[in-house]
Amino acid sequence: MKKMLAAVFHRKGDSGGEVTLEHVDIPEIKAIDDVLIEVKAVGICGTDMKIMEGGHPATDNTILGHEFCGIVKEVGEDVVDLKIGDKVVVDPNLKCGVCTPCRCGNESQCEYLATGQTLGVYRNGGYAKYCVVPRNAIYTLPKSIELTEAVLVEPLSCAIHCHNLADVKECDNVVILGAGSMGLIIESVIRKHPINQLIMVEPMQYRIEKALDLGADHVINPKTENVVNRLMELTDGIGANVVIDAVGISATFEMALKIWAKGAKLILFGQDSRASGILKPNDIVRWERKIFGSFISTGEDYLTAINLIKTHSIEVNKLITHTFPLDRLISDGFRVMKEKKCIKVRIIP
Ligand SMILES: [Zn+2]
Ligand SMILES: [Zn+2]
Numbered sequence: 001m002k003k004m005l006a007a008v009f010h011r012k013g014d015s016g017g018e019v020t021l022e023h024v025d026i027p028e029i030k031a032i033d034d035v036l037i038e039v040k041a042v043g044i045c046g047t048d049m050k051i052m053e054g055g056h057p058a059t060d061n062t063i064l065g066h067e068f069c070g071i072v073k074e075v076g077e078d079v080v081d082l083k084i085g086d087k088v089v090v091d092p093n094l095k096c097g098v099c100t101p102c103r104c105g106n107e108s109q110c111e112y113l114a115t116g117q118t119l120g121v122y123r124n125g126g127y128a129k130y131c132v133v134p135r136n137a138i139y140t141l142p143k144s145i146e147l148t149e150a151v152l153v154e155p156l157s158c159a160i161h162c163h164n165l166a167d168v169k170e171c172d173n174v175v176i177l178g179a180g181s182m183g184l185i186i187e188s189v190i191r192k193h194p195i196n197q198l199i200m201v202e203p204m205q206y207r208i209e210k211a212l213d214l215g216a217d218h219v220i221n222p223k224t225e226n227v228v229n230r231l232m233e234l235t236d237g238i239g240a241n242v243v244i245d246a247v248g249i250s251a252t253f254e255m256a257l258k259i260w261a262k263g264a265k266l267i268l269f270g271q272d273s274r275a276s277g278i279l280k281p282n283d284i285v286r287w288e289r290k291i292f293g294s295f296i297s298t299g300e301d302y303l304t305a306i307n308l309i310k311t312h313s314i315e316v317n318k319l320i321t322h323t324f325p326l327d328r329l330i331s332d333g334f335r336v337m338k339e340k341k342c343i344k345v346r347i348i349p
Pocket of ligand 1: 045046047066067
């Protein structure tokens with residue numbers, strides 16, 4: 001059997017595990033709706049780092065990499081609408097389309113997905129030359145899109161999902177807590193709309209500079225400034241009309257509840273199962289505030305993301321800060337992720 005280089009996760013109990021580069025069998029089509037994709041680019045996600053550090057239930061011996069795109073190499077007999085050579089991007093979060101949430105248009109709440117079906121996390125993903133993917137997880141890309149740019153479609157679709165929930169208005173002071181990779185991608189999407197002010201809260205110098213470069217009006221450094229005082233100063237005592245928590249820890253949740261304006265929307269985007277906080281119901285009732293959870297994305301978000309990249313409406317080249325071949329995934333890709341001096345790191349298998 002022919003072999004390919006792949007990055008495989010090996011679990012070590014509950015404390016995470018290790019990713020190693022190894023030569024594994026090239027996967028083959030098994031089901032009639034399977035598609036064999038030659039992976040052309042795959043993005044490193046913070047989730048990959050979490051899987052290795054522990055606290056994430058990813059499957060042992062799985063090829064990681066869930067943000068990937070490529071070209072169709074072979075299709076199962078039921079796949080009639082894809083041709084060999086088509087450019088495609090994958091939605092790794094396999095949704096069934098037939099459960100009640102899916103049928104109600106809430107695919108990110110899919111009951112099948114909730115059983116652990118994400119490619120590159122629970123099933124083999126894109127840190128490899130080839131990957132077999134079911135047809136319904138595939139979106140075809142316009143010919144004019146560069147595959148190396150389409151690597152941003154997955155995270156961008158999640159940012160679009162968040163942005164749709166935020167439903168920003170021209171008079172809004174929008175505050176994003178955290179300028180990590182997702183905070184900055186969300187910033188890029190929000191920035192496309194006329195709003196009053198876009199303010200980020202971020203302590204790391206590298207990320208502060210990136211946030212300003214991508215168009216933040218102000219970045220508040222919580223290490224050197226009092227966030228509440230500075231924000232009230234910047235907003236004439238109003239506070240944040242929209243708060244997006246792109247971190248998701250207890251401290252950012254508490255911060256959100258200190259800075260949200262009357263009638264504000266709070267979008268919880270960052271995820272950490274250990275986070276908790278105290279919410280006073282009357283703070284919501286009395287000032288008609290709203291809280292939303294934003295989790296992954298829908299098919300419509302995918303189509304929007306593809307379109308934003310196709311029309312060059314998003315500064316892809318500012319968001320992709322590093323590119324490495326697959327054999328440097330661990331030595332360089334994971335290294336820059338750990339140093340936190342990157343936005344999106346792209347791997348070319
Ligand atoms: Zn991801
Ligand atoms: Zn479903």
